[in-house]
Amino acid sequence: MVARRREHGFTLVEMITVIVLLGIxxxxxxxxxxxxxxxxxxxxxxxxxMARGSLALERLAREVRQAVPNSLETLDAGQGIQFLRSRxxxxxxxxxxxxxxxxxxxxxxxxxxxxxxxxxxxxxxxxSVSAGDILVIGNTSPAALKTFPGDGPAVxxxxxxxxxxxxxxxxxxxxxxxxxxxxxxxxxxxxxxIADQTVEVGLTxxxxxxxxxxxxxxxxxxADWGASDPxxxxxxxxxxxxxxxxxxxxxxxxxxxxQLATDTNNSIRLYHEVHVRNTP
Numbered sequence: 068m069v070a071r072r073r074e075h076g077f078t079l080v081e082m083i084t085v086i087v088l089l090g091i092x093x094x095x096x097x098x099x100x101x102x103x104x105x106x107x108x109x110x111x112x113x114x115x116x117m118a119r120g121s122l123a124l125e126r127l128a129r130e131v132r133q134a135v136p137n138s139l140e141t142l143d144a145g146q147g148i149q150f151l152r153s154r155x156x157x158x159x160x161x162x163x164x165x166x167x168x169x170x171x172x173x174x175x176x177x178x179x180x181x182x183x184x185x186x187x188x189x190x191x192x193x194x195s196v197s198a199g200d201i202l203v204i205g206n207t208s209p210a211a212l213k214t215f216p217g218d219g220p221a222v223x224x225x226x227x228x229x230x231x232x233x234x235x236x237x238x239x240x241x242x243x244x245x246x247x248x249x250x251x252x253x254x255x256x257x258x259x260x261i262a263d264q265t266v267e268v269g270l271t272x273x274x275x276x277x278x279x280x281x282x283x284x285x286x287x288x289x290a291d292w293g294a295s296d297p298x299x300x301x302x303x304x305x306x307x308x309x310x311x312x313x314x315x316x317x318x319x320x321x322x323x324x325x326q327l328a329t330d331t332n333n334s335i336r337l338y339h340e341v342h343v344r345n346t347p
Contacts, residue, residue, distance in 0.1 A: 113335055116302065116327045120337045123275065123300035124323060127268060128341045131321055135262050136347050139321065140209045141308045143290040147269025148308045148321070151203070151212065151286060155261040159204070160188035160240070161253070169237035170230070177257070179205070182249045186242040189259065192229065194241055199281035200224045201262045202243055205252030205347045207315070215283050220347075222248040223282065224261065254347045255315075267292050268299060270306050275299040275325075304328040312345065319343040 131139065134150035141148050160166070162176045170176065174185045187202075206212055206220035215221045226244040230237055243259070265286040267278040277299045278285070278292035285291045305326040313319040321341040328334035 113333055116329065116333065116335045117337075119300055119302070120325055120327050120335060124325065124337060124339045127299065127323070128339065130266060131341045131343060134343060135203050135206060135212075135260050136345050137206050137208050137312065137315075138212055138262075138286075139310060139312075139319065139343055141310050142267065142288070143269055145307050145309060147267060147290050147292065148310070149265060149267040149286065151201070151262045151283065152264045152266050153203075153260040154200075154263045155194055156259060157194065158190045158257050159243075159254075159259050160190065161257055164257075166237070169235070170240060171236040172234070175235075175242060177204070177250070177253065179250055179253045182247050183245075184247045186228075186244045187259075188230070188235070189241050189243060191239070192241055194227050194243075194261065196224045196227045196261075197263065199263065199284075201282045202245060203260045203262055204250050204258075205254050207252060207347060208312075209286075212283065212286060215286075218249040219251060221262075221283060222246070252347065256346065258347065270303060271296075273303050274301045275303050275306060300325075300327070302327045302329060304334060310343075313343075315346055317345065319345050 130152065131150065133152050135153050138151040139148060159177050160170045162173065162178045164170070164176070170188045172185065174183070175188045177183070177187060200223070201221050202224050203221045211220050216223070222245045224243060224245055228242045228244065230240040230242060232238055263282070265280045265283055267285065267290070268275060269278070269290050269292040271292060271294055275298070276292045276296040278296045280291070303325065307324040309322045311320045319342070321343055323339045323341070325337045326334060
């Protein structure tokens with residue numbers, strides 16, 4: 068007698084039941100999965116916004132700290148700033164400095180309110196000049212810089228030469244060359260600055276742009292940045308610059324309130340303060 072082997076499997080009713088149950092579970096779990104995916108997407112978007120915003124603020128702070136003292140001001144109702152950027156500096160020789168037989172030419176020593184026609188003695192070496200470089204001494208405000216090219220705290224450098232023992236009593240200095248100029252104010256620390264660019268940062272549409280011009284070109288009350296200038300950061304929904312200039316004995320404070328957004332659900336707001344040196 069041959070034994071019968073039992074066949075194993077699912078009935079149609081069992082399969083339909085399983086499919087219905089899986090559908091119910093999917094309907095219940097889908098909102099939780101969708102919310103988790105949206106939260107991950109939003110978190111990633113905000114992290115990217117934070118990284119972009121922080122990088123832009125760090126770069127701006129680094130440049131602002133190189134601003135010529137008392138050259139920073141806000142533009143365009145607080146949506147932009149401008150400043151004169153310094154690339155080098157040092158100490159000049161004042162009329163009554165005692166260096167013995169060194170730096171002997173009196174007309175190359177600094178004297179305020181006296182027209183200097185033969186350049187200016189400085190300590191040390193290594194300074195160079197590029198086309199458009201500006202010499203700044205004793206600047207007290209943006210308004211004072213805007214007297215350029217007349218007498219005031221700024222003059223165009225025409226060259227830099229080395230001192231010689233035969234003529235100047237020392238080889239340990241340099242001579243800053245410029246056309247006849249009268250500086251109205253001296254620096255308490257006998258400091259001078261060589262500036263190379265006017266820098267403007269401002270909002271165009273939803274983009275914060277970086278505008279530069281040689282020397283004091285475009286250093287005025289106008290917002291000169293535009294769509295052709297390099298991007299500092301995009302996705303800007305709002306920006307506000309405010310500046311408290313402080314005093315010659317205390318640093319000024321630049322306050323930056325920056326808001327970035329990818330859409331209505333993903334936005335961040337960054338606030339940063341930059342301390343700016345004011346001592347001429």
